[in-house]
Amino acid sequence: MSVQITTAFVQGYRANVEHLAQQKGSRLRGSVRVESINSKRDFFEQIGSVEVRWRTSRHSDTPIMDTPHSRRSVTTRTAEYGDLIDRADRIRLLIDPAGPYTEAAAFAMGRAMDEAILDAATGTAYTGEDGSTSTSYDSNMTVDVQVVDPGVSAADTGLNIAKLIAAKKNLDQADVDPDLPRFIAVNGRQLSSLLKTTQVTSADYNSVRALVGGQIDTFLGFKFLMTNRIRTDANGDDKVVYWAKPGILLAIGQDITAKISERNDKSHSTQVYVAMDVGATRMQENMVGYIECDVGASPTTDA
Numbered sequence: 001m002s003v004q005i006t007t008a009f010v011q012g013y014r015a016n017v018e019h020l021a022q023q024k025g026s027r028l029r030g031s032v033r034v035e036s037i038n039s040k041r042d043f044f045e046q047i048g049s050v051e052v053r054w055r056t057s058r059h060s061d062t063p064i065m066d067t068p069h070s071r072r073s074v075t076t077r078t079a080e081y082g083d084l085i086d087r088a089d090r091i092r093l094l095i096d097p098a099g100p101y102t103e104a105a106a107f108a109m110g111r112a113m114d115e116a117i118l119d120a121a122t123g124t125a126y127t128g129e130d131g132s133t134s135t136s137y138d139s140n141m142t143v144d145v146q147v148v149d150p151g152v153s154a155a156d157t158g159l160n161i162a163k164l165i166a167a168k169k170n171l172d173q174a175d176v177d178p179d180l181p182r183f184i185a186v187n188g189r190q191l192s193s194l195l196k197t198t199q200v201t202s203a204d205y206n207s208v209r210a211l212v213g214g215q216i217d218t219f220l221g222f223k224f225l226m227t228n229r230i231r232t233d234a235n236g237d238d239k240v241v242y243w244a245k246p247g248i249l250l251a252i253g254q255d256i257t258a259k260i261s262e263r264n265d266k267s268h269s270t271q272v273y274v275a276m277d278v279g280a281t282r283m284q285e286n287m288v289g290y291i292e293c294d295v296g297a298s299p300t301t302d303a
Contacts (some may be wrong), residue, residue, distance in 0.1 A: 025110030027227050028117045031281065032184040032248040041075045042251060044132060044283070067116055073131025076253040076279035081105035081111050084263065085270040103257045105274035113278055114229050118185065120280035121241045121288050122231075137282070139166045141174075141289030143167050145237050149197055156294040158193025159240055162205060163291045164220050167242045174286035176244045184222040184242040187230050190293045195258055233292060240291040247287025248271065253277035 034045070056165075083101055103242030125135045143166045145156045164184075186194075195212045197205070210216045217224050222242060231239045238302065255278040263271045282288050 002286060022107060023114075023229065024059060024107045025223050026113040026188075028114045028183075028185060029110070029250060030225070031181070031225060031245060032117055032243075032280070033246050034061040034250045034252050035209050035254065037074070037076065037251045037253055040125065040253065040277075041073060041131070041137060042132060042293050043071045043073050044249065046283070048074065051167075059275050070127055070130065071131070071282055072249070072283055073124075073126040073128075074249060074251040074281040075278045076119045076251055076277045077116075078253065078277050079109060081108060081272075081274040083272050084266055085272070087270075095221040098270055099124050101272040102187050102260065106256055106258065109274060109276050111229060111251070113276070114227055115250060116238075116278055116280045117250060118229065118241060121243060121283055122239060122290055123282070125282045125285075127141050135285070139171050143170070143238055143288065143289065145235070145292035145294055156237070158196075158238075158295075159190035159291065159293045160197045161208075163240075163293070164194075164222065167289060167291055168222070170289050171242075171287070176287055178221070178247060180244045182242065182244050183225055184240060184291075185225050185227050185230055186240050187228045187238060188226070189295060190238055190240055191226065192223075193293065232295070235292075235294060238293040238295055240293050241288070242291065243288040247282065247284050249283050251279045251281075253279075 030272045032167055035042045044070070050065055050067055053063045053065075075173050085097055085101070105124070122137045124137075124249065127135045133183070143163045147160075147166050148154065148157050149160045149162045157163075168182075172178070176182075192297075194208055197208065207216065207219055211219050211224060230241065233239050254275070256274065256276045258274045260272055262272060
């Protein structure tokens with residue numbers, strides 16, 4: 001039983017339930033490849049690129065190529081939430097908290113799902129026949145914190161146009177299909193930094209202003225996803241992750257499931273239980289990167 005439930009007792013308190021400010025569920029799930037699995041651990045096969053061989057004479061032998069195969073391993077983990085509502089407390093309340101408790105837990109599950117995706121984006125992936133080979137994030141996909149717009153001399157900067165262009169260049173140079181959806185996870189701090197960029201064309205600035213204002217959600221080919229759960233690197237810089245959709249996989253062993261039941265062993269209290277089994281992995285190194293963004297600097301120009 002939550003020790004804070006007494007704040008909802010009848011004595012002088014509102015009958016309505018209001019959820020405090022929070023990210024309500026996953027914001028990244030729709031931006032990655034999602035697969036259902038039936039085991040704790042599963043494998044996903046991959047085929048690499050090949051090259052053709054030009055024929056140099058008539059009636060030559062058929063070329064035999066060695067098509068590269070690889071596989072990625074993903075392991076799910078269980079996330080749980082549980083709370084009890086005492087029978088006596090339900091009598092004193094103007095509301096039935098079981099529904100709001102379940103909703104709050106579902107919100108938390110969605111946030112945990114986003115954290116798994118963000119951690120997998122730049123973490124260690126596991127490859128090989130039995131999934132025991134560690135494959136590190138490709139640091140060549142990182143956009144340095146000192147990439148700046150023209151006219152800026154600051155050592156470290158926040159998110160700016162130049163960094164977005166560099167991220168796009170990384171994907172383009174890796175021959176990532178331009179028709180694949182591209183995404184970028186950014187927090188409020190870095191979105192604000194982007195708006196302070198001045199050394200761009202009026203069209204760019206107007207686009208950024210519309211982006212920050214929520215009127216559009218796409219810029220330079222990236223769909224912006226707002227989340228304050230992005231990670232920081234060893235230097236304390238924000239890791240603004242960008243990717244093409246097939247580059248990250250979310251494996252779901254069991255989607256978010258809720259059960260509300262009576263506990264005879266707890267004086268017939270009502271138990272709210274919510275759980276899920278999910279895991280995530282980076283599928284292709286050249287489809288995922290991140291932009292180093294200083295948490296305090298702004299990309300203003302020199303006077």
